Structure formats: structure tokens, C-alpha cells
Amino acid sequence: MIGLLVGLSACGQVITRPTATPLPATPTAVVTAAATVRPTSTPAPYTPEPTATPTVTPTPVIYTIRSGDTLLAIANRFGVSVAALQESNGILDPRSLRVGQELIIPTSADTVVAGVEPTATATPLPFAIENLFFAETPLGGLWCFGNVVNGAGVPLEGVQLAISLLAADNQVLSRVQGAPVADLVEVNGRAPFALLFPSAPATFAGYQAEALTAMPAYLGGYYRDLDVRTAAGGGANFGTYQVSGQVFNVGPEDAVQVSLVITLYDAAGRVVGVRRAEPEHNVIPPGGHTEFEIDLVPATGPVVTIEIIPQARRNSP
Structure with a gap:
């Protein structure tokens, strides 16, 4: 249950108050003259039969799920798609992940070098953060209310966002991260959130809203x-x-x-x-x-x- 909320601190999307190492020399080849020897009959050198060269199989990459992990975050970390992770591990419902579970990270011998972690490619986040409203609590905290709006064209889950309170020079005074209250955000739908700053600064000049993560929802479980x-x-x-x-x-x-x-x-x-x-x-x-x-x-x-x-x-x- 969300605790008692009172007071109004600020509202709106923006709150503003006036205020070469040189290479070594190439060695010179030394030519030694040798006496000319009369050629003699020499048997042809022995050529061994070719041996089969074993095909090297890349060592599978195994990742152990930790608290707070999501399938999208893991996929971004290793530079693979969520669909590839699900297919490689037989995952039907991404929300069924559990701490300690081991995932096989799909790799390609053509693109993955052993011991090198691929660089994740940033993907634009398909949701917006709107209608922010701040309200003080009786104990000195600060609530931030608002809506996550889904413009992705597919239902979303695993949505994470962050709100930062800024000083006049845009330095971050306080930051909180969380999720909307609803698990599933329908196409073109909105879901509310309420994030609490337990110890909010006495004053702040503005704020910043960040869309962190979201992934296409697995609708089979809903x-x-x-x-x-x-x-x-x-x-x-x-x-x-x-x-x-x-x-x-x-x-x-x-x-x-x-x-x-x-x-x-x-x-x-x-x-x-x-x-x-x-x-x-x-x-x-x-x-x-x-x-x-x-x-x-x-x-x-x-x-x-x-x-x-x-x-x-x-x-x-």
C-alpha cells in the first residue's frame, strides 16, 4: 500500500528556478659460399599421409542470473537478441527467470571471439514518461507520480525508468529507479508509477526522466x-x-x-x-x-x- 501522500512540490515535465616506438633494424642476411658437390642419387623425401584436422567447437558461454536481471538486460549485455536467448534456453515466459538459473548465451563462430564480450548495441526505448507530479510526504520524503506511455506498437513488460532531481547547474542531487505499478503496458496504453525519494533535497531546480529498459511482453502468461x-x-x-x-x-x-x-x-x-x-x-x-x-x-x-x-x-x- 502506498503510504499517506500530502503536499505538492513541483509539477510538469520541467521544473526551472532562475537561477611510436621505432622498428628494429632489419637484419642483414649473411651468405656463406659452399663448395659445389657432385650430385648423387637421392631418394625422394617421405611425405606422411594427411591427418584429419579436428573442427574446433566454440566453448559455450554460460551466464548465471543474478538478482535484478531481466532477459532484455542480459541480451543487451552480450549483444544478442531476446528471441535468440529464449530459443537457446527454451524460455516461454521471460518472467519465469529465477536467481541462480544458468542461461546459454548463443554465439556465432564467425562473430564471437573466445574471451571477448561483444559490445551491446543501443536500442531506442519505445516508451515515454509523461505527466510528472511531485508531492512531499509528512516524513520529509518526496513522491514522484507519472505515467509510462507505450508507443512501441507491441505490448511491453519489464519497464524500468529513473527520475533525477537536479541542481541549478544540472548536477544530480538525488536519483531513484523503479517500474510502473502495472506489469503489462498495452499498445498505446499508459501505466502509472509512483517513485519515492526517501530523503529528498530541500530544494531542486529541475528534474530528468530517463527511460531505461523495456521488452516485448510474452502474452502467453497474461x-x-x-x-x-x-x-x-x-x-x-x-x-x-x-x-x-x-x-x-x-x-x-x-x-x-x-x-x-x-x-x-x-x-x-x-x-x-x-x-x-x-x-x-x-x-x-x-x-x-x-x-x-x-x-x-x-x-x-x-x-x-x-x-x-x-x-x-x-x-x-
């Missing part, structure tokens, strides 16, 4: 046939905002690990509250539905728009 209906929101006790409604399974399979990503927007279209929570039941059979009633604490008000993103997994055998 269940997308969910429909939110009769959603409504209103003020509740102690400054909270309550969102309620129903979520229906309109598909042919069980939906498991059902969760809802709820985003509150103000009149300026800024994200002012985010929470991911489960409905009353997190498993919904085909044709079934469940209720939800979820409380959020907006950083400011009034709340004008509510957006609810349902997410779930398939009930894998």
Missing part, C-alpha cells in the same frame, strides 16, 4: 479477458478516496492472481494517487465476477478521473 463494470469513486473518512465496482471474467479460462491498478487524476490530468490491490476474490472462473472496494489517499484534490487496469495470470497446468 489473462486479458477481464472487464471492469459499475466503477465509482468518492470521498471517504480521513481524506481517503474509495473506489468500488465489479470485475468480470469474459473469457474462456480461469483468471488467477487478479489485481487492479487504480489511478486517480486531477483536473490537470496529473496522477495524484496510485494503488495496486486485489478485489474480493483473486480467482475468477469463466463467466464469473467479483466485487472490489479499495481506498486510496490522493496527494491533492479534487479527484476528477479514475482509471482502473485489471491484470491477471493464466491458470497454468
Whole structure:
């Protein structure tokens, strides 16, 4: 649960306050005269039979997954494609990676030299960061809210971004890295994020938003046939905002690990509250539905728009 959020620090996409070693000499060949010898009969030299030359097989490159690794990051590190990694290791769902798991890095004898790690080629990141809004916390921290917008043409997952607070000379005062609250970002869709600076500087002149990583989503593990209906929101006790409604399974399979990503927007279209929570039941059979009633604490008000993103997994055998 996202903690209590209060106060407004800054908003908008930009916050600005006025303010040769020489080669050795070639040796000279010495010619020694020799007496002319009368030629004699000499047998032809023996030529051994050719022997088979073994084909050298490149030593496979094995990488052990560490905490925080993603398939895209590993692929970039070794200069291979995500698809090649998945094919070489039989990976159907990139999210199934686990710490300590060993991956075979696909190599080509024509392009890979033993002991030399290929240089990763930078790939333009296909998402934008929009609608940033800052809000102070009662304990001196600072929340940064915003949206990740997917313009890649394919659903994305594994999205990572970073926000830096800058001084007047553009020096980084503080930096945090994180992910949107939703796991899957649909084509042309948006997903909210809320990143916390635990000890924010007293003042800052601007900020920088960085798109770090993202990869095409493996949709086989997601269940997308969910429909939110009769959603409504209103003020509740102690400054909270309550969102309620129903979520229906309109598909042919069980939906498991059902969760809802709820985003509150103000009149300026800024994200002012985010929470991911489960409905009353997190498993919904085909044709079934469940209720939800979820409380959020907006950083400011009034709340004008509510957006609810349902997410779930398939009930894998």
C-alpha cells in the first residue's frame, strides 16, 4: 500500500528556478659460399599421409542470473537478441527467470571471439514518461507520480525508468529507479508509477526522466479477458478516496492472481494517487465476477478521473 501522500512540490515535465616506438633494424642476411658437390642419387623425401584436422567447437558461454536481471538486460549485455536467448534456453515466459538459473548465451563462430564480450548495441526505448507530479510526504520524503506511455506498437513488460532531481547547474542531487505499478503496458496504453525519494533535497531546480529498459511482453502468461463494470469513486473518512465496482471474467479460462491498478487524476490530468490491490476474490472462473472496494489517499484534490487496469495470470497446468 502506498503510504499517506500530502503536499505538492513541483509539477510538469520541467521544473526551472532562475537561477611510436621505432622498428628494429632489419637484419642483414649473411651468405656463406659452399663448395659445389657432385650430385648423387637421392631418394625422394617421405611425405606422411594427411591427418584429419579436428573442427574446433566454440566453448559455450554460460551466464548465471543474478538478482535484478531481466532477459532484455542480459541480451543487451552480450549483444544478442531476446528471441535468440529464449530459443537457446527454451524460455516461454521471460518472467519465469529465477536467481541462480544458468542461461546459454548463443554465439556465432564467425562473430564471437573466445574471451571477448561483444559490445551491446543501443536500442531506442519505445516508451515515454509523461505527466510528472511531485508531492512531499509528512516524513520529509518526496513522491514522484507519472505515467509510462507505450508507443512501441507491441505490448511491453519489464519497464524500468529513473527520475533525477537536479541542481541549478544540472548536477544530480538525488536519483531513484523503479517500474510502473502495472506489469503489462498495452499498445498505446499508459501505466502509472509512483517513485519515492526517501530523503529528498530541500530544494531542486529541475528534474530528468530517463527511460531505461523495456521488452516485448510474452502474452502467453497474461489473462486479458477481464472487464471492469459499475466503477465509482468518492470521498471517504480521513481524506481517503474509495473506489468500488465489479470485475468480470469474459473469457474462456480461469483468471488467477487478479489485481487492479487504480489511478486517480486531477483536473490537470496529473496522477495524484496510485494503488495496486486485489478485489474480493483473486480467482475468477469463466463467466464469473467479483466485487472490489479499495481506498486510496490522493496527494491533492479534487479527484476528477479514475482509471482502473485489471491484470491477471493464466491458470497454468
